Amino acid sequence: MKIAICDDEVQFINTTAALLEKWASKHHIDVTLYRFSNGDDLIQAHHTHCMDLIILDIIMPLLNGMDTAKELRQEHQSVPIIFLTSSREFAVDSYEVKALNYLMKPVDPEKLFAAMDDFAQTLHREKETFTAQTASGFCRITLDDVDYLEAQNKLVQVCLSNNTTFEIRELFSHCEEIFSLDKGFFKCHRSYIVNLDHVDQFTKTTIHTKNGTQIPISRNNSAAFKEAYFSYMFR
Numbered sequence: 389m390k391i392a393i394c395d396d397e398v399q400f401i402n403t404t405a406a407l408l409e410k411w412a413s414k415h416h417i418d419v420t421l422y423r424f425s426n427g428d429d430l431i432q433a434h435h436t437h438c439m440d441l442i443i444l445d446i447i448m449p450l451l452n453g454m455d456t457a458k459e460l461r462q463e464h465q466s467v468p469i470i471f472l473t474s475s476r477e478f479a480v481d482s483y484e485v486k487a488l489n490y491l492m493k494p495v496d497p498e499k500l501f502a503a504m505d506d507f508a509q510t511l512h513r514e515k516e517t518f519t520a521q522t523a524s525g526f527c528r529i530t531l532d533d534v535d536y537l538e539a540q541n542k543l544v545q546v547c548l549s550n551n552t553t554f555e556i557r558e559l560f561s562h563c564e565e566i567f568s569l570d571k572g573f574f575k576c577h578r579s580y581i582v583n584l585d586h587v588d589q590f591t592k593t594t595i596h597t598k599n600g601t602q603i604p605i606s607r608n609n610s611a612a613f614k615e616a617y618f619s620y621m622f623r
Contacts, residue, residue, distance in 0.1 A: 389441070390420050390437055394443070395444075408504070426451065435522070435526065437526075440468070442460070442470070447474060453473065457487070458484075460485075466517065469486075470488050471487050471491065472491045488507060489503040522557070531572075536583060538580055540579075543556065544556050544559075567581050574613055582603055587617060590617070
């Protein structure tokens with residue numbers, strides 16, 4: 389399990405790290421801790437290492453914790469974030485970035501352990517993910533968050549349900565294997581794979597997703613798409 393701690397106070401990082409190691413030892417969980425003093429370094433490292441959890445202070449110089457979380461959410465919707473900070477000011481804002489928890493400094497060990505227990509429970513219920521290479525490193529994609537994929541030369545553009553788009557360095561044929569019908573996806577065109585859960589309506593030639601995107605259906609796939617869609621929806 390990879391956990392990032394981001395705070396501009398070294399003493400706080402060390403205290404939190406010691407508590408996390410105690411929690412992990414109690415639950416027999418192997419953890420690797422990454423320590424950062426600013427949001428920019430955290431974001432860069434997350435692109436490379438795909439953290440399983442981020443524990444984040446808010447009051448930091450340069451890029452504050454809330455802006456760091458918002459930037460992370462643009463590409464990594466699913467990474468769990470726990471805020472651990474000295475200010476209650478941003479508690480409401482934490483809902484905007486879907487924070488797992490919002491804890492106050494000085495850290496209360498029991499509250500941190502309870503938050504970690506909640507996090508561990510989410511891992512057991514974790515939705516299926518796919519780790520893909522991007523231009524800046526690696527990212528973990530939650531399949532449920534994907535609206536559609538589009539083949540673009542030797543790259544694949546991924547469009548999420550929040551309209552975020554980014555390119556991954558994967559063969560489209562490999563994506564077909566990952567984003568398959570049994571996981572709720574359908575290749576409706578030689579260049580498109582669509583999430584059936586995100587379909588709002590469709591005609592013989594076009595799919596309209598719930599966020600308003602129009603995706604073509606090839607003539608050869610029109611009947612197969614209709615059958616697959618209704619079979620999936622009424623399974």
